[in-house]
Amino acid sequence: MRRLVSYQYFVCFVLFFVTSCSKDNKYLHQALKMAGDNKGQLEYVLKHYRNEDINPEKLKAAKFLISNMPDHYSYSDMALVNDYYRVALSILGTGPNPDWQRDTLSEISERDFNYLLHSQNFVSDVTIMNADYLIDNIDKAYILWKTKPWAKQLTFDDFLEWLLPYKAIELQTLDNWRDVLSTHYNDSIKTVPIDDVQRTSIWGAIEIVRQEIHKKQSDIGLRVIWDAPDIIPLRSADTWVRMTFGNCVEYVSMGVSVYRSLGLPAMIDGVPIWGRNRAGHCWYVFPSDRGIETQSQEEMIEPAGPPFYPYERLPKVYRTTYAVNRDIAKYNKKTKFPHYFPSCRQDVTDHYCRTSDLEIELLPGVKPKDKYLYIAMFGVVSENQWEILDFGEYKRGKAHFKKMGRDIQYIVLGYNGKQLVPMSHPFILEKNGSVRYIICDEKITHTVKLKRKYYQAFHVVDMRRRILGGKIQCSNDPSFMTCKTIYTIESTDIPDKIHLQESGKYRYWRYLSPDKSYGSIAELAFFNDKGTKMAGRGIANPGANQGTIQFAFDDDWLTNFEGGKPNDNWVGVDFGKACIVNSVRIVPRSDDNDIHPGQEYELCYLDNRSHWRSLGKKIAVDNCLQYDLVPKGALLWLINHTTGLDERPFIYYDYDNIEWR
Secondary structure, eight states: OHHHHHHHHHHHHHHHHHHHHHHHHHHHHHHHHHTGGGHHHHHHHHHIIIIISOOHHHHHHHHHHHHHGGGOEEESOHHHHHHHHHHHHHHTTOSSOHHHHHHHHHHHHHHHOHHHHHOOOEEEGGGTOOHHHHHHHHHHHHHHHHHOGGGTTOOHHHHHHHTOOSOSSTTOOOSOHHHHHHHHTOTTGGGSOTTOHHHHSHHHHHHHHHHHHHHHHHHTTOEEOSSOOSOOOOOSHHHHTTOOEEOHHHHHHHHHHHHHHTTOOOEEEEESSOTTSSOOEEEEEEEOTTSOEEEOSSSSSSOSOSOOOTTOOOSOOEEEOSSOOHHHHHHHHHOSSOOOOOSSEEEOGGGTSOEEEEEEEOOTTOOOSSSEEEEEEEOTTSTTSEEEEEEEEEETTEEEEEEEESSEEEEEEEEOSSSEEEOSOOEEEOTTSOEEEOOOEEEEEEEEEESBSSOOOHHHHHHHGGGTTOEEEEESSTTOSSOEEEEEOOOSOOOSSEEOOOOOOEEEEEEEOOTTSTTOBSEEEEEOTTSOBOOOEEEEOTTSOGGGGGGGSSSOTTOOBOOSSSSSOEEEEEEEEEEOOOEEEEEOSSOSOBOOTTOEEEEEEEOTTSOEEEEEEEEOSSSOEEEEEEEETOEEEEEESSSOOOOOOEEEEETTEEEEO
16 A cells, blocks of 8 residues: 555656646747747757756756746847937936936937837847857856855745846846946945855845945935836946936836845835825845845835835735746736736735735626636726736636735726726725625715825824924014914814914914924915905024925925924014914925815715716815715715825715725
8 A cells, every 4th residue: 555655656746747847848948939030049058058068057047047038028129228328328427416317318218219218119038138148147147146155045946036037127238237236336245354244144245235335326316206207217237327316116126136246136026006005116125044035115225124114005015026927928818808917926915914815706797708807906096096906717706816915995807898897896805804895875875074085194194293282373572582372283183274362463473383393384374354365474483494484385285394403493474564363274294185275176986886976076165075965884085186196095984983995
């Protein structure tokens, strides 16, 4: 009996091994076929490691790179790209500041290199890869893996992804980036004694290099820009060492390339969209000496290791890989409604948070026209307000998805034969893994009073609390040595106009900020008994930055007055003569997502077929909006048609109890 069992295990092992080898050979043959006229270059690489530099690991590395190469791409017109980079190098580090450099390159991109900016005319790397270039990259990566102390914890499979790839991001120029970057950013690491603990630890080594990157980039004017205009990205070794602006994608890609050039294993992780936000983010990650993944938070600004975004919710985290995700490749072949998913990525959500595999009920009577369904979350960046995160499958009448982040509101979309439409009620995947469907009762309505269109993040709450204890004072003495306190702020929930009791006539009126608040205030306005804003000259305490006084009176809630010290700050108005003030508007420093008088809003709710229905548009007359006859328990969405981008759906229970999703 034991021999029979052993034989069965042996047969299973052989079948698994043969099947795995068969799949590897299948992808390799497909890649060589897709190479077309470039097939000889790739075959030369394989021949080199079989017959000349005989090394089974290098040969396997070459097969790995070639097998997955069809899904990696470069610009088709490299001569034009190189022309653009020459222009970029003549601009980077010149002019008044990085903003000017960015704007100049944006203008040049549109005017002189429009083809690169807007064309999708890319070519697969498998059709252009040069044998010598690929061999050189494999050899250099292999030497680093075998010789550097901070790469010794890598298995061969780790090496394939964390160190070996010849590029970190698509459209990266196939240049000698390993030599350029390792030379430019090697000053600090080479001065640390070889037996120093920091140098031999990957965290220590990465921190040494990160500090050098940050210092050298700062010396030439580093600026991370989140909302950059259309511009051709800088993705060559020469432009990376001169880069003075960019978003998180550009800086992280550059950083990972620097790390790999020095033998420091690193990869790029990112969220397509945060759990309660309209934007995503990316960062670098590396395996510690214990093999534990360590994440950064920002680009090259801060060290890796602090608690990872403790206030953010994570629906999905994806890792940029070199290997093709074969599940996505299968989806691309079989779906009836192809939605773009990057083919070279791995779902690592469960590396960052607790996740759940979901089985979601569809709306009554709904049946998709495709086996694939999509899980999405609210995102105003898309035309239909739903941002697709991943695909799943339709099985046994339900939608199935894997590894979804918790404490987030989702919805299921599906193909109806024409387009993607909602196919489930919105639902919340709770912290404990349970699913709560959001189903409103349109027959039961209530009144809704709103003061915001977006949840308050921790930094907004902190800024708002700075007005607590603030005072409105008046005086006929410009120094306020003698003054009268008319009002003291005791709550952050203040009306748009604070009515002041009869106070007599005074020439000077001010807002005196509490201690430790740095005087922070976004807006200050005084009104007469007719509700008209009163004009006067802005004044502030002598130690304040006089250039910021105007920010308290410009009707822009994203600019603010702030003193240069924590205490004894005030800002006010000299009316030129004694006068009576009837009311005052105080707007705390925030994110300008409070209800803004004079702006147009529209409240919508999601009906029980998961379609948005309008409850009407209104011009705000103060800092609170009221809507009657709102379906109870509905998912609501307040739109600002005047300005702003930050909006989130929510469930309204009462004035003091709103669940932002």
